[in-house]
Amino acid sequence: MAKFFRNIFRKNVLTQVQKMHTDAPIVIESTSKNDTTRAIYARKFVYEILPLLEQVSNQSRYGYHGLTHTEQVAMFGIDLAIAAETDVLPVVLACGLHDCARKHDKYDELHGPACEPIARKFLAEHYPNVPQPTVEKIVQAVKNHTTGRQAPDMISACLWDADRIRLGWEYGYRPQFMSTPRGHQLASLSPQDQNTYIADQENFLVRHHIKTREQIEFEKACNMAQNATKFKVR
16 A cells, blocks of 8 residues: 555656656746756756656655655755855765665665665766766765765765754754764754755745745655654764
8 A cells, every 4th residue: 555655656746847847947047156056956956866866766755764855965965065166966966876775764874885886887877977086986975974974075075964964953963973064054053944944945946946836745745644764863
């Protein structure tokens, strides 16, 4: 039964995304360079990277560590990469792949290393123009995101922070686990500011025609329906 409803949810969202992709305007209206960059990579993740990930990831579509979590990590990652003035695409790819080997919501440090073969194949097949040194940084960021403490480069720093911001919100800010100034800032937000941040993000996605308000609310409902397991700090 759960599989039946999951397939219905996935079909519904896929239909909405395909319609949005067809109807969405090519020109992105923006008030700043950072907003334009943010919109470009948010759109790229939702319409290009996420559908490819669905074909290879072990994750469910919804739930605590489902692909909606991966999408939120990617949105955080875009914010962090822009703030750090680093190349956004490698960070977004690392964020997309970081939980691709996950099969459950239980504590599991081994899912990071287990992502490596999936990540390598995914990058080779879909992003062959990414330079090999960057591929290695992406893979290492994904592989070590469950246990890493001292980020060796900005790809790892942005991915690890993007994945840990939610943990800071749920379990309390722990500066020793964060790597970037923007990551520290976001992980330490008050509950009220967390809600404001997410509301602003949703409004941004709607304003730039990346998602509809109805799609956002639908995904929230699906997450609530499937979100039976809570995950403790890694």
